[in-house]
Amino acid sequence: MVNKFVSQSLDEIRFWSRIMKEHALFLSLGFSYNDSKLIQEAQHYIDVFEKVEEQLSRYSSNTDPQVIRNFNSQVYQSAVSIWAYKRKVLGLVLRCEVRSNNYPLLVDHISREAAYFANRLKELNEGRLKPLPEAIIKENVFFLKIMADHAKFIGHLLDPSERKLVAQAREFSHDFDQLVFQAIDLDSMRPQSETKPILDQFLDQNRVSVVSLRDFKKTARELIEACKIKSNIHPLLADHTFREAERFLAIIDMFEDKLQSGV
The missing domain is CATH 1.20.1260.120 (Protein of unknown function DUF2935)
Structure with missing residues (x-):
């Protein structure tokens, strides 16, 4: 310990x-x-x-x-x-x-x-130590909002001529806004230990979305570093947002392990 x-x-x-x-x-x-x-x-x-x-x-x-x-x-x-x-x-x-x-x-x-x-x-x-269900939901609310913000910043800092990437960023922004609202709703329900299946599904859904955004950020970072897209995004900022997505995925892993072990 x-x-x-x-x-x-x-x-x-x-x-x-x-x-x-x-x-x-x-x-x-x-x-x-x-x-x-x-x-x-x-x-x-x-x-x-x-x-x-x-x-x-x-x-x-x-x-x-x-x-x-x-x-x-x-x-x-x-x-x-x-x-x-x-x-x-x-x-x-x-x-x-x-x-x-x-x-x-x-x-x-x-x-x-x-x-x-x-x-x-x-x-x-x-x-x-917070009760596990509460800790899972509150942590996800925080990081889902962070991810939603990142998508908004990326969309606004890309050159308007990068229409496809701008559209993708807006889609991520919308998707993560919806996940934030869903997490807030779940938090208000105050699930107890017997709702483990709900928390499992909640984490699985978030993981899929975060992996997709993480991969988008990784591609954007590589393109920015290679000067292959037009934007006002500093290469370090691109890497910064990528690392935060990786951090969120590691936290999801930790919570899933705790749910499986019953700790």
């Missing part, structure tokens, strides 16, 4: 610290040269999470759990801090005090991910 706490903590920090660092980069690229203070703040968070990654490299699954608990607390503060920065930027954009190439929904999107990261670290340190 101790090793599991350590390994899960390191895994969360390894994945999400890189995501946070890239968020700061994307924000900085979206500001105008007049927004030098905001750009400097973004660079500060790039530096913060690079230091987290450097510190992370010193730890392993054999590290003292108390050391990792302290590390989680430290990274938690960084996650909360970048969340506050992102919410500040969102407020500035919505009030038209800053003109950014980052959509308000995108800024809100990345702030939700920072909040998720901070919450995961807090849960790990507190040793809190």
Whole structure:
């Protein structure tokens, strides 16, 4: 159990610290040269999470759990801090005090991910475990919304002349919006352990859709890297969204294993 706490903590920090660092980069690229203070703040968070990654490299699954608990607390503060920065930027954009190439929904999107990261670290340190059915549904609501957002961003950042890819992105956006609504409906029903078949079907359906979107992102990433399609999508952003789809699939795998084992 101790090793599991350590390994899960390191895994969360390894994945999400890189995501946070890239968020700061994307924000900085979206500001105008007049927004030098905001750009400097973004660079500060790039530096913060690079230091987290450097510190992370010193730890392993054999590290003292108390050391990792302290590390989680430290990274938690960084996650909360970048969340506050992102919410500040969102407020500035919505009030038209800053003109950014980052959509308000995108800024809100990345702030939700920072909040998720901070919450995961807090849960790990507190040793809190949600009832499995509730955890499955709430986690899926979060990630399905992330996937729906990605499809919208891709559709809007592709050049309008890329009609086929734009149409595919819009289809994914619609499909994942429907999955979000379906997950919210299921959450309101508060299924108990005897509804395992419903949860099995729920995860299977989500897996099929996420695999399809993941493959679309993989193709788009390869085309963007090879300069074979026209878009405003940074190659790192294409890879970023691909990795988050892979993460969601890994979480679906984890939940399915737990359902099968009855843990």
